Amino acid sequence: MPWRACGKYLSSAGILLLPVLVFSQLLKHSLMVAIDLWLAKWTSDTISNTSSSGCTTQNCGFDHSPYSMVFIVLSCLAIIMCLATSSAVEWTGLRVAKKLHNSLLNAVILAPMRFFETTPLGSILNRFSADFNTIDQHIPATLECLSRSTLLCVSALAVISYVTPIFLISLVPLVITCYFIQKHFRVAARYSLYKNYTPP
Structure with missing residues (x-):
């Protein structure tokens, strides 16, 4: 798929919806990175406290409530952002498909008679059936998978580079x-x- 077609698809989402989609993806993965960093801090502090006191967490009775409360809050926010991101992706796909369908329908209706004389009817029907099935069903899921995989790789590289x-x-x-x-x-x-x- 050429970059021009990708740009046309994303620009059809609108000025407001596309930044919301990007921001929700960034916020979701930022929360996932925050959960990983918080778990690393929780584990590190527990190990350091255990080694300094010379006993285990079972017989020393360490209180992990601050750690667990922050972890629960971050996990709940991450779940909410996952739902919001999925909704934003589906809403973006629906709006783009509707806009592209209306544009194609107007172009076909306003086309001159020579277009219908030189273009097979099956080719026109395929644009409204098979091609729009791809736009409706496959492209939003592929877009979400691409953005999720890209941000996961970037966040993993960022965390590894920060730690090591x-x-x-x-x-x-x-x-x-x-x-x-x-x-x-x-x-x-x-x-x-x-x-x-x-x-x-």
Whole structure:
């Protein structure tokens, strides 16, 4: 899919809805990173307190209520943001599909007679059936999966780089290697499609 088509799809969401979608995704993954950092702090403090006192949590009776309360609050906020993000994705897909359908319908209705003489009726029906089925069903789910995977990778790299700064040294060759691997598989996929193509 060309970048121009992706830009057309995202711009059809509107000026207000697209920033809300991006902000909800960023906030959701920020909460997930906060949960991981808080669990790391909870574990670290528990281990340090246990080793300094020379006993276990069972016989010393450590009070973990502040840690557990913050963890519960962060988890509830993360669940709420997951629901809000899913709703925003579905609402964005519905609005984009409605806008694109109206634009296509107006273009077909206002098309000159020469268009209907040179274009098969089945091709027009496929635009309103198969293509819009992809827009309605597949693109919103793919968009959510893409944004979730991208932000998960970015947040994981950020947490690892924060905890282990020396990881940044190995990050540059990893990025270069991943780029060339992705480029290789893209070329291989295009070659496979061209090889298996049978003209009508």
